Amino acid sequence: MSAGPLPVRVYYEDTDAGGVVYYANYLKYLERGRTEFLRQLGFEQRALAQEAGIAFAVRSFAAEYLKPARLDDELVVATAVEALGRAQVTFAQTIQRGEETLFTARVRVACLDLHRGRATALPAPIRERLRQTQPS
Amino acid sequence: MSAGPLPVRVYYEDTDAGGVVYYANYLKYLERGRTEFLRQLGFEQRALAQEAGIAFAVRSFAAEYLKPARLDDELVVATAVEALGRAQVTFAQTIQRGEETLFTARVRVACLDLHRGRATALPAPIRERLRQTQPS
Amino acid sequence: MSAGPLPVRVYYEDTDAGGVVYYANYLKYLERGRTEFLRQLGFEQRALAQEAGIAFAVRSFAAEYLKPARLDDELVVATAVEALGRAQVTFAQTIQRGEETLFTARVRVACLDLHRGRATALPAPIRERLRQTQPS
Amino acid sequence: MSAGPLPVRVYYEDTDAGGVVYYANYLKYLERGRTEFLRQLGFEQRALAQEAGIAFAVRSFAAEYLKPARLDDELVVATAVEALGRAQVTFAQTIQRGEETLFTARVRVACLDLHRGRATALPAPIRERLRQTQPS
Numbered sequence: 001m002s003a004g005p006l007p008v009r010v011y012y013e014d015t016d017a018g019g020v021v022y023y024a025n026y027l028k029y030l031e032r033g034r035t036e037f038l039r040q041l042g043f044e045q046r047a048l049a050q051e052a053g054i055a056f057a058v059r060s061f062a063a064e065y066l067k068p069a070r071l072d073d074e075l076v077v078a079t080a081v082e083a084l085g086r087a088q089v090t091f092a093q094t095i096q097r098g099e100e101t102l103f104t105a106r107v108r109v110a111c112l113d114l115h116r117g118r119a120t121a122l123p124a125p126i127r128e129r130l131r132q133t134q135p136s
Numbered sequence: 137m138s139a140g141p142l143p144v145r146v147y148y149e150d151t152d153a154g155g156v157v158y159y160a161n162y163l164k165y166l167e168r169g170r171t172e173f174l175r176q177l178g179f180e181q182r183a184l185a186q187e188a189g190i191a192f193a194v195r196s197f198a199a200e201y202l203k204p205a206r207l208d209d210e211l212v213v214a215t216a217v218e219a220l221g222r223a224q225v226t227f228a229q230t231i232q233r234g235e236e237t238l239f240t241a242r243v244r245v246a247c248l249d250l251h252r253g254r255a256t257a258l259p260a261p262i263r264e265r266l267r268q269t270q271p272s
Numbered sequence: 273m274s275a276g277p278l279p280v281r282v283y284y285e286d287t288d289a290g291g292v293v294y295y296a297n298y299l300k301y302l303e304r305g306r307t308e309f310l311r312q313l314g315f316e317q318r319a320l321a322q323e324a325g326i327a328f329a330v331r332s333f334a335a336e337y338l339k340p341a342r343l344d345d346e347l348v349v350a351t352a353v354e355a356l357g358r359a360q361v362t363f364a365q366t367i368q369r370g371e372e373t374l375f376t377a378r379v380r381v382a383c384l385d386l387h388r389g390r391a392t393a394l395p396a397p398i399r400e401r402l403r404q405t406q407p408s
Numbered sequence: 409m410s411a412g413p414l415p416v417r418v419y420y421e422d423t424d425a426g427g428v429v430y431y432a433n434y435l436k437y438l439e440r441g442r443t444e445f446l447r448q449l450g451f452e453q454r455a456l457a458q459e460a461g462i463a464f465a466v467r468s469f470a471a472e473y474l475k476p477a478r479l480d481d482e483l484v485v486a487t488a489v490e491a492l493g494r495a496q497v498t499f500a501q502t503i504q505r506g507e508e509t510l511f512t513a514r515v516r517v518a519c520l521d522l523h524r525g526r527a528t529a530l531p532a533p534i535r536e537r538l539r540q541t542q543p544s
Contacts, residue, residue, distance in 0.1 A: 012154070017206070023435060045343060046343045061470065072317060197337070208455075
């Protein structure tokens, strides 16, 4: 059970005056990747917020910028579950351009109870689906 | 009774691979200008949303891009009330760099009742303060 | 000869604390639409800049915000040539969610000679391909 | 010899549908902080690019998201040199709201020779000024 990588195109909005993708914008690509990863597992964030009253919030983030992406590049965002806790998930993510790895990141995300405004256990169906994506 | 212009610095985040400010980002400067204009009149948007249950939503927008802004430029956003309706305000805004006008816009904004999700009359104190900024 | 519409997904990056897509971010969707429109006609902007020494710059912009887009929405950006001059193109663009039109815009774009930093005639092959997209 | 912290106001552009500042946008605040830190030391990035042919590129990044920032918040970005190499600088940065620390980050930045497209030694005057900001 796995979730496929997400293709992303680089547009002018993503670049800066240095001629490359602005460093904060890789985090947007990563979040699109995590969102589509969850969607492939059957979970949409707006529905999670409205129906289950939960949301995911980034708690920590570490990244290596290896090579710059440029206008019109076709990138691929790969997302995998690296660690799965009771109320937190750590994702390992990479951004590739063809065979080249441009960017790698580890993102720790907490599950929030939106009504009480604090961390809560991952709902069992989400936790189970995330677990199934991990190599056994 | 008037509200002063807002200085804005151009950072990398604002530019694109063309070496100039990305065209959508002028709208961010404009919104900072309208926000500070309202703050100078005594109104904060988070408080308006939480206490009065209202927010402002842009309904229409027209702009002329005259000259590009660049990294490290110091800009000034000027905001004035051009027309004041029962439930709508039209702002005239410009972005200057020194004596040069880089950008002009007309922005029509509606007052929304957040609970009913539709347009509503501007609260009287806001309408009155906005009116006072207009030349008599 | 026509160019197809572009599907766009709404992510957290696009939304604001009002719970809807931030008003400047529609301009990003529009530019993705124009970029893919040109790409379908055979023109990539990075190549145009590097090989032909030209780029497109927005000169004027007018839009109507009809209904808000929200997180997870699937939108479609439609792009058409409304007027074609010697050195300028005016695009008519809409953003739809299913049958609903959320946003309409008219965007006038100039062709720039990047070396001389000023407007220049559209290269004949681009002009011809743009002309072919117009209904006869 | 030190460089002062940078006040930053949170606008709608910075927030997302979760009602808080979008996680990538803290990196914009950090970069404004580094830019103003350099400016206080006497260095402007556009001039560095045009006159010295150098630019700074982020190589690695690690951050902790401690508490969310919200619309209208007044934040303060503090920037300090944590480590200074021949061709790299590591900055320690925090974002505060009053007494609360909302966000901490460590950002490693390389000096790039823009003509040769690769890392180069920091110019001696910049290196010296950066060194002077460090506690002895």
